Structure formats: C-alpha cells, structure tokens
Amino acid sequence: MHVEKSRYVDTCEPDTNGLYEWRYEYDLYSFSDASISIIARTYVSEPDAVYFLHIEQGSLLRGITPKEFSLPIFREAVAYLRDAGFCRIEWLGVSGYDRVPEV
Numbered sequence: 001m002h003v004e005k006s007r008y009v010d011t012c013e014p015d016t017n018g019l020y021e022w023r024y025e026y027d028l029y030s031f032s033d034a035s036i037s038i039i040a041r042t043y044v045s046e047p048d049a050v051y052f053l054h055i056e057q058g059s060l061l062r063g064i065t066p067k068e069f070s071l072p073i074f075r076e077a078v079a080y081l082r083d084a085g086f087c088r089i090e091w092l093g094v095s096g097y098d099r100v101p102e103v
Contacts, residue, residue, distance in 0.1 A: 001076045002031040031077035038064070042086070050081050052091040052100065063072055064091050069101060 011023040025044040030037050037056040042049065054061050055068065068074050078100060081089055090097040 001073055001080075002030075002032045003077075003080060004032070006030075029056060029077075029081075031080070033073045036073065038068075038074060040077070040081070046088075048086060049088040049090070051097060052077075052089075054092070064093070092093040 005100070006028050007025070008028065009023065009025045011020045027042045027044075029040040029042070029050070032038075035057065038052060039054050039056065040052045042051070052064055055065055060077050078089060084094055089100045091100050
C-alpha cells in the first residue's frame, strides 16, 4: 500500500478587518494499491478523527460501501490511521458519517 498525505487550507475571502468567516485546514490521505485509491480526510480542529470519503478507480469516483471494509487495502488503511493516533474513524455513507467497524 502506498500512502500520500497532502495539507489543504480552504477559506472564504477575508472581511474588511482581515478576518475569515470560515476556515478549514485539513489533510487528505490517499491509500493506493495497483487498482484503487481510498481517500480520507482529517481536520486540524479534530485531531483524533478521520473520515473516509470515497474510492477512486482510474477516473471513476465512487462512494464507499460496507463491502469495502473487508478489502485488504481498507483494513491496512484503518490500521495505519489507528497507528497514527486516530481513534474516531468514520466513513461517508448514504445517510452521512458512520463509525467504521473494527476490521
């Protein structure tokens, strides 16, 4: 498994006082093997939480389903994140975020 981590900052335009109405600083993780990449996001403001967002296969983006929990790359990604100190690991499903079950 190949792991990439990239830092991003997303903000609105500053107001006349130089203040921002909203600002998000986050890291995107990409866990890849020869066929797929699984993308997860962590917010600097939530240092113990990580959220799996989607799967990339070639140029196709698709949501994560519970069947992916049994994939070796998914299990390795969860183990990597637990080792990195994340104790709240969630995935984006149809109805919002849910905890990833122990895999």
